[in-house]
Amino acid sequence: MIILGINAYHANAAAAIVVDGQLVAAVEEERLNRVKYAAGLPARAIQFCLNQAGAKLSEVDHIAIPRDPWARLGTKLRYAMRMPSFALDRARVIRRFAGIREEIAAAFEIDPSAIRAQFHRVEHHRAHLASAFFVSPFDRAAVLSADGLGDFASFMCGAGEGPKITALGEVAFPHSLGIYYTALTQYLGFWKFGDEYKVMGLAAYGQPAFLDEFRRIVRTDPPFSFRLGLEYFTHQNNGADMTWRDAARTPVIGRLFSAFLETRLGPARQPDEPLNQRHYDLAASMQTALEEVLVACWNGLAERSGQTALCLAGGVAFNCVANGKVFDSTPFEHVYVQPAAGDAGLSVGAAFEVHHKLGGARGFTMDHAYWGPVFSSSDIRAVLDHTFSSGEADISELAEAGLVQSTARHIADGKIVGWFQGAAEWGPRALGNRSILADPRRPEMKDTLNRRIKHREAFRPFAPSIIEEAVGEFFEKSHPSPFMTFAYPVRPEKRSAIPAPTHVDGTARLQTVSQSASPLYWKLLRAVGDLSGVPAVLNTSFNDNEPIVCRPEEALDCFRRTRMDVLVMGNFLLERRSAAPEKAHGRLASHAD
Numbered sequence: 001m002i003i004l005g006i007n008a009y010h011a012n013a014a015a016a017i018v019v020d021g022q023l024v025a026a027v028e029e030e031r032l033n034r035v036k037y038a039a040g041l042p043a044r045a046i047q048f049c050l051n052q053a054g055a056k057l058s059e060v061d062h063i064a065i066p067r068d069p070w071a072r073l074g075t076k077l078r079y080a081m082r083m084p085s086f087a088l089d090r091a092r093v094i095r096r097f098a099g100i101r102e103e104i105a106a107a108f109e110i111d112p113s114a115i116r117a118q119f120h121r122v123e124h125h126r127a128h129l130a131s132a133f134f135v136s137p138f139d140r141a142a143v144l145s146a147d148g149l150g151d152f153a154s155f156m157c158g159a160g161e162g163p164k165i166t167a168l169g170e171v172a173f174p175h176s177l178g179i180y181y182t183a184l185t186q187y188l189g190f191w192k193f194g195d196e197y198k199v200m201g202l203a204a205y206g207q208p209a210f211l212d213e214f215r216r217i218v219r220t221d222p223p224f225s226f227r228l229g230l231e232y233f234t235h236q237n238n239g240a241d242m243t244w245r246d247a248a249r250t251p252v253i254g255r256l257f258s259a260f261l262e263t264r265l266g267p268a269r270q271p272d273e274p275l276n277q278r279h280y281d282l283a284a285s286m287q288t289a290l291e292e293v294l295v296a297c298w299n300g301l302a303e304r305s306g307q308t309a310l311c312l313a314g315g316v317a318f319n320c321v322a323n324g325k326v327f328d329s330t331p332f333e334h335v336y337v338q339p340a341a342g343d344a345g346l347s348v349g350a351a352f353e354v355h356h357k358l359g360g361a362r363g364f365t366m367d368h369a370y371w372g373p374v375f376s377s378s379d380i381r382a383v384l385d386h387t388f389s390s391g392e393a394d395i396s397e398l399a400e401a402g403l404v405q406s407t408a409r410h411i412a413d414g415k416i417v418g419w420f421q422g423a424a425e426w427g428p429r430a431l432g433n434r435s436i437l438a439d440p441r442r443p444e445m446k447d448t449l450n451r452r453i454k455h456r457e458a459f460r461p462f463a464p465s466i467i468e469e470a471v472g473e474f475f476e477k478s479h480p481s482p483f484m485t486f487a488y489p490v491r492p493e494k495r496s497a498i499p500a501p502t503h504v505d506g507t508a509r510l511q512t513v514s515q516s517a518s519p520l521y522w523k524l525l526r527a528v529g530d531l532s533g534v535p536a537v538l539n540t541s542f543n544d545n546e547p548i549v550c551r552p553e554e555a556l557d558c559f560r561r562t563r564m565d566v567l568v569m570g571n572f573l574l575e576r577r578s579a580a581p582e583k584a585h586g587r588l589a590s591h592a593d
């Protein structure tokens with residue numbers, strides 16, 4: 001049985017395909033159409049999934065759509081009466097989804113009647129819960145989804161057992177932890193879609209000096225709910241004004257914080273205004289208040305469900321700083337966060353929800369993130385032959401052992417290495433297949449990377465990958481974090497060993513690398529450890545102000561545009577002959593990704 005999951009008409013459009021209960025492929029449309037956070041119908045992603053499954057669209061049995069325009073209809077109608085623009089927006093969404101069969105058929109240039117699949121609507125947060133629990137290693141677990149908004153709710157929690165998830169509670173619009181975080185991110189002067197990561201990094205520089213006020217902005221509502229102080233926000237009156245229907249554009253979100261918030265906390269920071277201690281303390285207060293609410297919800301859910309394992313999903317599950325505190329603050333002993341915890345992951349969740357609804361058994365665990373496009377050695381050779389001038393770099397083709405040794409030597413020597421291997425990662429993190437790697441022992445490496453390649457704000461941390469056998473030696477916790485979704489404190493005596501990816505508060509958002517899930521990457525880290533004594537690398541995504549590279553052509557283009565020293569693609573190792581003059585690439589944009 002072939003089930004296609006599609007997250008469409010929404011940021012992070014994506015597709016996933018499940019065949020006989022096994023995930024075969026999953027990819028975000030942005031990796032393929034090169035538009036960050038691409039919305040619209042993910043036609044390229046659907047095509048890729050079909051190719052991987054060896055199936056035609058006409059052979060798909062079920063299509064799962066993680067959106068139910070009819071969910072929470074009463075609440076929606078109440079808002080529609082107050083806000084005509086909201087009613088119009090809902091009507092447009094319902095029309096759009098009603099025509100999805102025709103739109104898919106048009107994209108594939110077939111008659112709609114050729115799509116014989118049955119369409120299923122899965123409510124947004126049910127799909128989030130499914131995206132975490134049904135691919136987790138647990139047979140029973142508590143499950144929690146928190147995001148900005150989806151199907152008019154922002155939060156759902158429940159208990160999963162075998163092929164079934166029972167919802168225990170939900171929070172509907174306008175109360176939303178995601179909107180809370182986005183509104184305060186805007187207030188701190190960061191307006192781009194996805195900037196919440198930046199404020200999470202900023203929080204480490206401050207103290208929660210404004211916590212009393214933030215406890216009025218968001219507060220817990222036991223046992224596992226919360227409320228916003230709505231006077232601090234505008235979305236309950238204006239709607240969450242999100243312009244993300246156009247696939248060709250990155251989403252834009254309208255202002256979410258109110259004038260009242262500025263009267264209480266002072267004027268909002270302008271985007272070009274220098275950051276100061278007040279901003280750091282505001283960010284720290286916001287993060288601390290969020291953590292207080294999450295800890296209360298986690299504990300309430302632990303008590304109600306009686307479970308010791310927890311699965312997290314929704315955009316809030318990317319708050320790795322909060323996630324890192326689950327183990328000390330709750331009875332949960334095991335936590336699973338799927339690599340695409342945000343809305344891209346809905347495609348996987350909806351597909352598995354349908355699989356189990358139709359009587360399918362559990363039998364799949366997502367223990368790695370490599371579900372995207374893969375390129376063979378001959379694909380890579382063809383790209384190099386076709387587009388690469390021999391004067392630019394020395395190229396060698398090496399067997400695996402030599403490739404690992406040479407790459408490890410370059411990293412230990414302080415070179416910046418582009419590492420392109422195997423299938424592209426699912427989710428927003430580069431996890432060792434589309435990564436830029438560097439020596440974590442060098443304190444200056446963060447600035448070097450920013451100057452030469454990433455051009456990010458100086459306050460943002462980089463992250464380490466470390467072999468799982470060494471996690472406890474370097475970190476105060478050793479729970480697996482294979483998808484970079486947890487931040488743990490680095491042991492004080494080890495902070496000088498990995499200064500480059502250690503944040504100002506002594507934590508790091510680590511990727512734990514296992515030999516079984518990432519064999520080649522694990523070998524590389526071990527070889528780095530043999531040379532340097534530290535079996536870890538600084539790992540940042542392989543891109544330069546663009547979606548993470550997917551194809552060899554994009555990796556090569558990024559290598560050429562930036563000041564990377566070495567590019568390793570498959571078995572080919574390219575070493576730049578001479579460093580380009582710094583000025584030629586010295587963009588100083590302070591808000592690039």
Ligand SMILES: [Fe+2]
Pocket residue numbers: 124128147148149150314315342343
């Ligand atoms: Fe969501």
